[in-house]
Amino acid sequence: MVDDLESYLLSLPDKLREPISDALREQAFRLSDAQRAALQTLEQSPETGAMEASCTVAPGANDLEYIVQAGGDMTTKEVRDGSGQPYDYAEAFEFGTSHQPARPFFWPTYQANKDEIHQAIEDAIGEVLK
Numbered sequence: 001m002v003d004d005l006e007s008y009l010l011s012l013p014d015k016l017r018e019p020i021s022d023a024l025r026e027q028a029f030r031l032s033d034a035q036r037a038a039l040q041t042l043e044q045s046p047e048t049g050a051m052e053a054s055c056t057v058a059p060g061a062n063d064l065e066y067i068v069q070a071g072g073d074m075t076t077k078e079v080r081d082g083s084g085q086p087y088d089y090a091e092a093f094e095f096g097t098s099h100q101p102a103r104p105f106f107w108p109t110y111q112a113n114k115d116e117i118h119q120a121i122e123d124a125i126g127e128v129l130k
Contacts, residue, residue: 015128021063023124027117028057028066034113038105050074051090070106
């Protein structure tokens with residue numbers, strides 16, 4: 001009986017890895033889609049098109065890490081033509097500037113969805129442990 005328990009416990013990491021990875025990936029894409037939808041509800045401008053496209057999920061360091069991101073290369077331009085100084089207007093959109101109010105879409109969307117995201121991941125773990 002002790003050998004059975006030990007064998008079961010040793011098998012858990014392998015049994016859990018794929019379902020957890022699948023749940024994490026699914027929830028990362030769900031969050032990214034929700035952030036894109038949040039942008040669509042905000043004032044439409046040329047900037048929101050590139051920001052919507054920049055809402056992506058990137059693989060992390062291993063199969064249990066997914067990075068939900070927005071902004072970056074697609075939304076970075078010079079502060080002023082010829083200045084050589086990069087400026088990511090997705091950050092200005094999220095946090096505001098001295099010239100425009102904040103129109104947050106990234107963090108509030110995560111906050112609104114985090115309980116469901118956590119529950120989906122817990123459910124995936126629970127399925128394996130049944």
